[in-house]
Amino acid sequence: MPAALVWFRDDLRLDDQPALQAALAQEYAPIPVYVHAPEEEGDWAPGAASDAWRRRSLQALDAALRARGSHLTCVRGPTLAALQRLASATGAEAIFWTRRYEPAIERRDTELKRALRRAGLHTESHNGALLVEPWDVATKAGDPYKVFTPFFKAAIARMRTPRTWDAPAHLPPVAFDDAAAHAIDAPAIDALLPAPKHAWNRTFWSHWTPGEQGARDALRAFVPKVAAYPEGRDLPAMEGTSCLSPHLHFGEVSIARVYATIAQSDAPKDARIAFLRQLFWREFAHHLLHHFPRTTDHNLDPRFDDFDWARVDDAQLDAWKTGRTGIPIVDAGMRQLWHTGWMHNRVRMLVASLLTKHLRMHWLHGARWFHDTLVDADLANNTLGWQWVAGTGADAAPYFRIFNPTLQAKRFDPDGAYVRTWVPELGTPDYPPPIIDLATAREAALAAYARR
Incomplete structure (x- = not known):
């Protein structure tokens, strides 16, 4: 053979x-x-x-x-x-x-x-x-989509029912003679990717199990939760999301397997569609990256190329990165990221909005930090997410849509359970005052937008 x-x-x-x-x-x-x-x-x-x-x-x-x-x-x-x-x-x-x-x-x-x-x-x-290749979906004019809803309709119409294959039970042995082994010079995995010297990531592994078995377990655990997904996905204190993003990023489970498993589950149809629609946001991100490769570093919307971004304040940026802004739900999200390598999607939007709008720093500062600290640091999803919040990308939230983190916390963490988990010193002298006044910063952001 x-x-x-x-x-x-x-x-x-x-x-x-x-x-x-x-x-x-x-x-x-x-x-x-x-x-x-x-x-x-x-x-x-x-x-x-x-x-x-x-x-x-x-x-x-x-x-x-x-x-x-x-x-x-x-x-x-x-x-x-x-x-x-x-x-x-x-x-x-x-x-x-x-x-x-x-x-x-x-x-x-x-x-x-x-x-x-x-x-x-x-x-x-x-x-x-992917469920659908980037070159297989286009507008009637032959252009790539820049708005999600028409993309979703076109993509799902082009998608064939996923066919999946089980892992083989046995594989042929791989044996090298001495000459081949010397020519290949294959180091151990630990030599290629050594463990961090200071074990800064040690807290990750009580939350995650990398590898195919971990992915299977995560998918299996999510199936009973699909029915509650439409409401639960927005509540950061609740385990209402699939937590499949790092497993999908590293391909430890196929997107076809996830799609088929959820589509065939016993959850109500509207709940299944709500989750499957999120899989197509992932598709949208990869299609955009394929068609607009410069967007990893440049605005998709060129009207923002001369936007009046604020000069970076290193102290404010460091406070944002370390969860010391004095804005509880933002700090909770950034600490969750540091301790687990992951952050709830609703909170990702809030921390990104604070950085790009209240602090008015260019979205690349946040995208770079997420790329380094997220275990699901997918370049396509990260680019889409940051440009969406900043208002500079495809199907983006308009720049003048500025999330109020205090109101968002009341809506999505009404009893404060999420914040208390990650900011236990809230209400004590150890917790810092806000680094900005939200109302004043909002007005400054809107003024910058008006000068655009």
């Missing part, structure tokens, strides 16, 4: 893994590989929280492969040289992978595919991350 490299990236699973399935269907013996080359991701290389999660997820994937008779081979980049070296050392005739949609990665993968095919390797990429 000829061999093929199956190159794992942000698809760290064996269940419903299209690259692995394609290799097996074409009767190749798969050689699972991971190439560590964060420098090839440009200005948005994975942050610290992502690296901490990926390390554990790769370990989980390797364990799952070993339980099936195989194992994961990890190597350092550059990616093209690494894949060519692996193919030469193992005699692999083909390479399979699933697609990614970040701008730097899309450009690199296009060049990789050409170079590998010129070298005589059969090369295939597959959709393993």
Whole structure:
């Protein structure tokens, strides 16, 4: 049986893994590989929280492969040289992978595919991350959508019912002779992604279990909660969301598996649709990033290119990052982020609004911090979210829509349970006064908008 490299990236699973399935269907013996080359991701290389999660997820994937008779081979980049070296050392005739949609990665993968095919390797990429590919949805004029609702209608009309495959029970063993092992030079996962020296992420793992089993458990736990999702998703003190975002980002569960599981659940139809609609917001984000790659660093709406953003106040920005603004629900969210690597979506909107509107700092300052500290730091979702709140992106909330965090807390955390969890010193001398007056800051933001 000829061999093929199956190159794992942000698809760290064996269940419903299209690259692995394609290799097996074409009767190749798969050689699972991971190439560590964060420098090839440009200005948005994975942050610290992502690296901490990926390390554990790769370990989980390797364990799952070993339980099936195989194992994961990890190597350092550059990616093209690494894949060519692996193919030469193992005699692999083909390479399979699933697609990614970040701008730097899309450009690199296009060049990789050409170079590998010129070298005589059969090369295939597959959709393993989206329900509908970005090039399959367009307006009647052939343009990409910039407004969610018409995008949702068009995308769901183009979507085929997801077909999912179970993980194989067994895989062919991967064995290298001494010469091949020397040529491959595969370090251990801990050498590629060492554990943080100061264990700053130690509190994450009481909340999360990286890897495919953790993803399955999270999906299974969410199914009984779907019925309450339409109301529960907005209440940060309640475990009403799926908490699948990091598992989806790292591909530990397929989007098709999540869609099929929820669509076929016993929850009321309106509840199922409410959640599935959120999956399409994720689709929308990836479609936008594919069609508008500059939006990772530039406003989608060029009218904001000359907006009067405030000069960065380092003390205020640091207070925002560390949850010491004196605005309880904002501080609660930022502390939840620091201690768990995640923040409730309703609160993400509030902390982003405070930074971009009350403090009037450019949304990139927040996007960079989230990218480094979130375990679900998905470049597409992060870009869409920050530009949406700032009013500069697709289907964005208008800039003059400024969330009042005090009123939002009364509405969505009415008994203060969420705030008390993360800001236990509230009401004591240890809690700082507000760094800004909300009403005055709101007027300054509106004045800046009027000068636009």
